[in-house]
Amino acid sequence: MNTIVGTYECKVDAKGRVLLPAPLKKQLTLSLQDGFVLKRSVFQPCLELYPMVEWDLMMVRINKLNRFSKKNNDFIRRFTAGVKIVEIDSLGRLLVPKDLVGFASITKDVVFSSAVNIVEIWDKDLYEESINGQDVDFAELAEEVMGNINDDDNGIS
Template identity: 70%
Template sequence: MSSLIGTYECKVDAKGRLMLPSAIKKQLLPVLQDGFVLKRAVFQPCLELYPMTEWEALMQKVNKLNRFKKKNNDFIRRFTAGVKVVEVDATGRLLIPKDLVAFADIAKDIVVSSAINIIEIWDKDKYEQAIDDATGDFADLAEEVMGQDDDNDIS
């Protein structure tokens, strides 16, 4: 699957149903029928929506961990805590389970944001705060993460 693109403001209804933005739904069309995995994010108070093929690829990596090492076993348990298989219904809605709504503190207004091969689902206020918090360090972070290789420089 190619990279997903876009950030969209949406609403969830009282039952926790999210209508996927049409632009995201179009991008997910090739994998829509396979279903998705919805889980808690590791580093942020948001949810991550994995197309099933992406989830299975990730689980192949996780499955290589030696489960007889306590830290690996603890990681697997925490990483998969609250994981749910979800499907998009015929009208394009996705039901967010109540425990995951509570984890991400999702109210009515949310942000659906692409993150390369997955989608993040945020409470709108928490998303805005996370973006604001990261603004100051982003230049340094970009240099540290992406600016390490100078292989193309001619000296």
């Protein structure tokens, strides 16, 4: 698993192309040749950019689901809805297809935000609302999600 770090703001042009910031492009260098998968997020009004190696790992997990279960089939259909294989062009631009631009309400300013091994692509205003939202108490969330993890002697957990 390749960990991606950082949050980057950029502009999208009228054709849906976004120039990847140099520090992000550098982190994705090993993935440039294999390409990426771009999809709708399950929980947020944003897009998720998977390096192909990460997408393949996800597909291994999803392929283990029993397809004779309606819930599994419904999940697979919705999880893969709108999925596109995309590449970064020679100028370092990512073309975001129109249907995905619409899903994420992307206008002119976008944010690339690392999410461990994938990158979320947000409309800037929606991103700001999401991280500054009053609906989530981050301290409480951090305690609930990470508070009981103590599997290392590194002093962090």
